[in-house]
Amino acid sequence: MFEKIYVAAASGTESVVKKELTRMGYGPGGADYGLIPVTGGIEDAVKLNMALRSATRVYSLIAEGYADNFDALYELVRAVPFEDFLPRDAAVNVDAASHRSALFALSAIQRVVKRALCDRMGGTMAESGKTYYLRCVINENRALLLLDTTGESLHKRGYRTYVGDAPIRETLAAAMLLLAGYRGGVLIDPFCGSGTIPIEAAMIATDTAPGLNRAFAFENYDVFPSETIKNVRESLIAAVKTDFKPEICGYDVNPKACELANRHLIKAGLGGKVHFQRRDAKELSSRFSAGHIVTNPPYGIRLGKSGELKSLYGNLGERYADMRGFTLGVITAYPFFEKDFGMRADRKRKLYNSEIESVYYIFNAPNKAR
Numbered sequence: 001m002f003e004k005i006y007v008a009a010a011s012g013t014e015s016v017v018k019k020e021l022t023r024m025g026y027g028p029g030g031a032d033y034g035l036i037p038v039t040g041g042i043e044d045a046v047k048l049n050m051a052l053r054s055a056t057r058v059y060s061l062i063a064e065g066y067a068d069n070f071d072a073l074y075e076l077v078r079a080v081p082f083e084d085f086l087p088r089d090a091a092v093n094v095d096a097a098s099h100r101s102a103l104f105a106l107s108a109i110q111r112v113v114k115r116a117l118c119d120r121m122g123g124t125m126a127e128s129g130k131t132y133y134l135r136c137v138i139n140e141n142r143a144l145l146l147l148d149t150t151g152e153s154l155h156k157r158g159y160r161t162y163v164g165d166a167p168i169r170e171t172l173a174a175a176m177l178l179l180a181g182y183r184g185g186v187l188i189d190p191f192c193g194s195g196t197i198p199i200e201a202a203m204i205a206t207d208t209a210p211g212l213n214r215a216f217a218f219e220n221y222d223v224f225p226s227e228t229i230k231n232v233r234e235s236l237i238a239a240v241k242t243d244f245k246p247e248i249c250g251y252d253v254n255p256k257a258c259e260l261a262n263r264h265l266i267k268a269g270l271g272g273k274v275h276f277q278r279r280d281a282k283e284l285s286s287r288f289s290a291g292h293i294v295t296n297p298p299y300g301i302r303l304g305k306s307g308e309l310k311s312l313y314g315n316l317g318e319r320y321a322d323m324r325g326f327t328l329g330v331i332t333a334y335p336f337f338e339k340d341f342g343m344r345a346d347r348k349r350k351l352y353n354s355e356i357e358s359v360y361y362i363f364n365a366p367n368k369a370r
């Protein structure tokens, strides 16, 4: 127990999460229905929660085994020594998922897991104490019983407290930056809105772990010693390059968006690390000859009308033609993007932006072909 971890990744971001894990020294296995296995204990779960940028959640494995009927699932769960880590008064919340399995009724799976757990703990539980979040996932008849160590999804970094127009999830913004090959250096977001992409870029450039300013479910679990949590947090804080000022700019035509972005930047503890300014994307330019442009322009579905988008994307293409030293990454659900932009992307990937199926187009700088 607590020797294996499953990291959850949103659809389309599995490879980038795996790359992050590899860079952190973990040897990730293949992603199965969005779950990536790595070997790791309690301390690793704490570190991955605080440091991963593109993952959505981190689970510690409690038990796994074959379960193509409810008796097998009951026996699997009943055999877990819950008494070793669950307080007698723990409130236990069980959720479930199933893919291509004989057991697919989620509420029945939840019920059986809960019953086996209560039986193991000697009958009914008081449930008046701390809440423990369990998840039972059954993929192709293989059951995983997981302890959710994250709580609120990892995209909730804690800095974006004010609501802008159609903001992108922080984990998706980080995945876009990493997919475009951004590791620090010059970054421009010409449609920055509430500042998510430039703020995530500033975290990458300054080696700031994204989870330093938020709470996690594991802080409530007795099996996660507070000393371990404190040590991991302190070592991540010590790694931050505080005196480094990256060349990151966020522009938006709406001055209120720039104000909001600045407030979020300060909340993220990165005040002064990004230059936000009101500017129309028609005027996009840079004093640098190389770097990255990563952006989430209006789509038409949530913002902008399709006629306006044609000229907006056309203008972006013209501006980019003068900035070919830059790698450009654009996420949009606008179906005619490449046509109106005027270029074919070097790479494309299907990503979901708040449930909206979108495409992430990457145009490599000429000497950055991958």
Ligand SMILES: C[S@@+](CC[C@H](N)C(=O)[O-])C[C@H]1O[C@@H](n2cnc3c(N)ncnc32)[C@H](O)[C@@H]1O
Residues within 6 Å of the ligand: 164, 165, 166, 167, 168, 169, 190, 191, 192, 193, 194, 195, 196, 197, 251, 252, 253, 254, 257, 279, 280, 281, 282, 296, 297, 298, 299, 303, 312
């Ligand atoms: C989808 S939102 C960006 C959301 C952002 N990624 C975030 O997380 O908050 C698109 C933004 O483009 C801005 N915008 C629209 N037309 C623009 C233009 N011509 N030039 C610059 N910004 C523009 C809007 O004001 C809006 O904030």
